[in-house]
Amino acid sequence: MKAIKVGLLGLGTVGTGVVRIVEGHQEDLLNQCGSPIEIAKVSVKSLNKQRAVDVDVSKFTEDPWEVVRDAEIDVVIEVMGGVDHTKQYIEEALRSGKHVVTANKDLMALHGPELFEIARQHGCDIYYEASVAGGIPIIRTLLDGFSSDRLTKIMGIVNGTTNYILSKMSQEGASYNDVLEEAQQLGYAEADPTADVEGLDAARKMTILASLGFRSHFSLDNVQVKGISSVSKEDIAYAKKLGYELKLLGIAEREEDLISVSVQPTMVKQTHPIASVNGVFNAVYVYGEAVGETMFYGPGAGELPTATSIVADLVAVVKNIRLGVSGKQANYAYKDIKLKSDDQIVSQYFMLLEVADKAGVLSSISKVFGDYDVSLDAVLQQPNPALPEAEIIIITHDANKAAIDKVLDVFTTMDVVQKVKSVYRVEG
Amino acid sequence: MKAIKVGLLGLGTVGTGVVRIVEGHQEDLLNQCGSPIEIAKVSVKSLNKQRAVDVDVSKFTEDPWEVVRDAEIDVVIEVMGGVDHTKQYIEEALRSGKHVVTANKDLMALHGPELFEIARQHGCDIYYEASVAGGIPIIRTLLDGFSSDRLTKIMGIVNGTTNYILSKMSQEGASYNDVLEEAQQLGYAEADPTADVEGLDAARKMTILASLGFRSHFSLDNVQVKGISSVSKEDIAYAKKLGYELKLLGIAEREEDLISVSVQPTMVKQTHPIASVNGVFNAVYVYGEAVGETMFYGPGAGELPTATSIVADLVAVVKNIRLGVSGKQANYAYKDIKLKSDDQIVSQYFMLLEVADKAGVLSSISKVFGDYDVSLDAVLQQPNPALPEAEIIIITHDANKAAIDKVLDVFTTMDVVQKVKSVYRVEG
Known part of the structure; x- marks a missing residue:
């Protein structure tokens, strides 16, 4: 039986995991693919x-x-x-009839549709399960498991670094900077953590999940992104007090053919299944019209979890080769969708305001919400013993983002509102 | 383009859901399968x-x-x-070259291997995603998502009725009989609840999950089963006090080529992700050597969740037809495994004993554990104000089941041990 020959681009942590699994599981792979698999060539940065x-x-x-x-x-x-x-290498591989398995979320988020088209033209497969939520088989779940459903919401904790930081801040009452530093020492955060903490990594992954879940192509421009670098100890303390956990959530949601995709720190009710996903773990919560609530939980990164997904893709690709059906993945992106405008993006919001500690403040603030048709779910006013000012915490009922932005604009013009300390989306 | 014609056996709740999804999602199904799908014939109990x-x-x-x-x-x-x-109908369908999608866990647990063989001989597919954990795509996850890994543990809350009962007992401090009655009124439990509450339904599902996860065929005889009908309010109260939730868990675990499969009420540490799965929801926790911890959560039953899985299978079957690769599913059950004997099944145990309220009791009980090499993690002795006797709660360290059974045998011969009120496996 002819062995399937694999070329590996890169032999860092994940590449090493791929070699380990392919070498160590020969018998299982043979049984599942029907062909032996051989790592035939490996490109590395340095031979020595x-x-x-x-x-x-x-x-x-x-x-x-x-x-x-x-x-x-x-x-x-x-x-x-x-x-x-990397894109050039992958294009060349596809053009010369090779199938591709990649873990590269940046590449797929930026150039997925172009690569799919080249693959299609050359009868090749391109698989990328490991590009989102490392060890969780979420891509095949969205493509195959929910092929019969119409999804309305995909919420993901898809960045382990930020989830580690927020979990630690919540569990230990520690500050953002202290936990970031610790995460860097432990290797959970990069020396330059920008892509993680500013939500860009999560945004790339959300374009991939939204594209699969809503059967259309989304690009990074379609994602509203806010990171966690301004999250304070105080925000998290208030969240907990009110029964919430603060999480960096990617949220892709659909009503009819209108979609919005965002990444932002979000207050998640503690009873929601995604609220208890802690540390470097990832989870993707999927709501479908027919299936209802589901959630998929597992490691988001790491040598072996990521390599598991890559080799599972390799098994799928090899099966396709043997069955003679390579390059026959149906085009999943067949829907025309439109992005929601801000006045169509609706959710609850949390606000923490620093206000003058005098009579009538609450009433003038409430009036602003009323002017823009935003009704309030909960209001908590309290003196802050550390400050001459008082603090007001507000949780709104469902409101559209445009109205909230207008309210915030008005606040900047009001003497009694000294500072809008925090604004977060709220998920129940 | 020729339509794919579907024959439906049964038009109860789930069958109705299948018709709804197929009729309502024509455009999506066409885009994904490349063929229109038509429900061409339906067998029902009564035409009228x-x-x-x-x-x-x-x-x-x-x-x-x-x-x-x-x-x-x-x-x-x-x-x-x-x-x-039903088996006769499905056999006839396969023999006449028809592909089969079924939600029938009993049939698959009892006759799966035989049906796979008939399907193989006739070049037909047989898919059964909906047979376990209705809306959760766990079967394709075990087959494809983890094709590259070696799993060591699959723990499932795979019966919604018993999870509803235990969740309610935990949340409300209610008794088993009261909650069962309520569940029957709400339609969450059958008039004759035996198959659910005695763990048989869960056992059938666990044979399917264990077979897929460990790549070998397991039958019902291979599963040690204990139901929840003797779980008391008191057990649950003690569990909570110690930081556990009581759950009916299916547990399939592997060490080298030794496997055990069981269904039993189990004390699960509250920090474990499966401990917070409540109500009629299902969840399957999977541990793999490479991937580590993962969990898949969603609805276990219901018209539309189950129908979602069935129609996703239908999409897969139709794709295979169009690609000309029907009946080419690799045989996943290629491993020789052995079942563990009781002295190889190791876990922690919880015991609640009613003992004479006098000096020296704890020491004589501890001696029995020592005699069988069972060491103790926690011991709590307290008078029960409602009884003349005292109660002792014990949580062991890891111990093998044979040793625990011997300890329990000895307890029956001891005057000071008046009653072994409860024994549960413990999962951390």
């Missing part, structure tokens, strides 16, 4: 580095083109990361 | 009953044989339930 896995040195090259142009290679697994160069 | 869906009366028959022998039908969806007759 010590490796944690035992790969014959003759298989190494420092030139990725050698992998994607090797006529013997059937499937290219891309775990080198990066966008521009 | 009022129907909640609009199906042309000419498609009805009271004779299931007319559906499975109709040469026009491509796919048979079985939602009539039952085992013996």
